[in-house]
Amino acid sequence: MIPFVPRRPEQILPYAALVEWTSAHALWQGQATLIEPHQGFVYAAGAGFRVPTGLGVTLMPMRHPYEAALQVRSLAMTTGEPVVAGFGPGPVVFQESLLGERYPSQLGAIREYVTAVRGLLDGGVVDIRGEYVQCKGMLPPAVAPKIEIGLGVLRKGMARLAGEIADVAITWLTPVDYLAGTVVPGLREGAEKAGRPAPRLAAMVPIALARPDRTPVEQAMASNALHLQAPHYIDMLQKAGLDVTGKDPAADAKAVVAGGAFLSGDLDQLVAALKEYEQAGADEIILNLTGVFNLQGQKETMNELKSLLGALVGGTFN
Template identity: 30%
Template sequence: MTTGVALSATDTVNQIDATVQLAREAAAAGLTSAWFGQTFGPDSPQLAAIVGREVPGLHVGTSAIPVFGRHPLLVSSQALTAQAATHGRYHLGLALGTKLLTETGFGIPYERPIARLREFLTALRQLTETGSADFHGELLTATTPIPARVPGAEDGVPLLVAAMGPQALRVSGELADGILPYLAGPRALGEHIVPALTAAAEAAGRPAPRVVALVYGVVTDDADAVREEAAGQLAFYEQFPSYARAIELSGARRAVDVAVIGTEREVAAEVQRYRDAGATEVVFSGTEIAGDDDRRRTWALLGELATTKG
C-alpha cells in the first residue's frame, strides 16, 4: 500500500527547480510517489525523469497524457527514456482528454475517444514491451522501421489510464495495468469503478489491476474556508460528463463534496475508506491550497499512512 502526492509548483521563478525541491520534501516526509499533470506547460515525462534522477527511491508518474494530439511512437520514446533515467520508477498515465481542450488547443476533432484509446494502448504496449511495433488500426498506425528500444528500460513501463466510465474501464481492464480515477469517492470506486475494471481484466486474463485513486485533499484546522476555496477550483471539472458521473456515483452533488478536507483524524479515516473501496494506492492533489504549513501537515500524515496497512 502506498501514498503519494501530485506536485504543482507554478508560482515560482523556475518551475523545474521548485518541483525538485518539493519532491525532496515529499520523500523526506515518507511519501512513496510523486505525480505530475500534463497540460500545455511542462512536459510531464521529462519532469518526472528529472525528479526521479534527483530524488532516488521516489516513484514518479504522469497523470495523465491525453491520447489526442499525441502518437504512441513519441509517447513511448518519452516514457522509456523516463524509465531508464529513473531505473524503473516511472509510471505512465494516459487520458481521454476533453473535447474543449482538444479542439481548442490542437484544432482537431474530438471523435471516437474510446476507439482511439484502445488503438493507442495496443500500439503503446507493443512499443514499451518489445521496443518495436507493427500496428495498423482505423485511427492510428505505428510501425518501427528502425528499433525504438531504450537500453535501461527493457522491463517496460506500467500503463495506467484516467478511466472512470464503463467503456474506458473495459478498455483499461483489457489493455492497461491499472487506472487513475480522479474525483471518484469511495462509494463510486467500490460499487462501480473497481468491479467493472476487475471484471474486464479477469475476462481478458490479465492480472488484478492497480487502482491509483487521485484525491483532492488537505489537512487543516480551517476546513470551512479551505472548502470554499476548493469549491471554486474544482468547479471546472463539473462541466465534463465523466467527472460529473463519478461525482454523482460518489453520492455527491459538487466536486468539492468528494474533497477530503479536515483534521489528521478525519483525513486518515477517509484514506482508509478509499483503501477499503479497492484503491491500491492513494495520491493526494491540491495539498498546497491552504499554504505551506498545512501542506506539510498533510504530507506528514500521508507519510505515516504509507507505512500502515489498510
C-alpha cells in the same frame, strides 16, 4: 501529487525530496503545458532526487504513440526508477482543438493507442493501421526500469477497458462508494473478459485538513473548479449520486464535500477515510492538496503533507 503546474523546474524539487526522504511511494503529476511532466521529473533526477514517478494522466492528442513510448522509457532510464505512464483522451474540445475533430469512439481510440505504446515498450515491431493510430516501427532495444501503462478512469466503460488492457487504473475525484460499486467491478469485468489479472487501482484523492480559518467548500472549489465544469466529471459525479450540475460552483463544491469526493477533517478522520479507499480496492492513494496550495500556499501544503504522511504510517494505514 505536485499540487500545482510548475513554472520553473526547481519548484518540483521539494516534492521529489518528500518522496525521497519520507514514506511516500511515488511522485505524480498530471498533464501540464508549462513545465512538461516528463522533463520536470528528469530535472529532479538530475538534481539528485531519483524517485518513482506517475503521469496521471498525459493526453493522447498531444503526442503520437511512438513519441509517448519514447518519452516514458527515456524517463524511466534517466531516473532509474519505475514509471506509471497514464494516458487519457482529454476533453472533447481539446481533441477538436489539436486534431481537428473529436475521436468518434473514445474507447476505440484509447485501445489502439495503448496497444501501440505497449507493443513499443515490449520491444517488438508494431504495425498498426487502425482508425486512430498509424504506426509501424520499434524502439531500439534497451534495459529500463518497470513501466506500467495506466488509463484515466471515471466511468464503467473505461473501467472495463482498463481491466482489459491497462496495468493501472487512475481515478480522480471519485467517491469511495462509486469506486467500490462501479470502478472496481468494471475493472474485474474487463480483466475476466481478457483472461488476465485486474489492474492496480491508483486513486487521486483531493484532501485538506480541517482548520478554523478555512472551510471544506472553499478548499474543494480551489482544488477542483475546472473539473466541476467538465461534462465527463459532472456525469461521473451524478452517476455517483452527487447533486452536481456545473452551473453553481459553490453548490457543486458543497455536494462534492458532502458526497465524499473531497475529503476534509482532522488527521484521524482523514486516515479513516483513506482507509476506506484501501478497503474499497485502491492499491495506491495519491494525496492531492491542490486546494491547500491554491489558498494557503507552499509552506502550509508541505507541512500538511508531512502531517498526513506521518499519520498514515503511524500504524493505522497499511
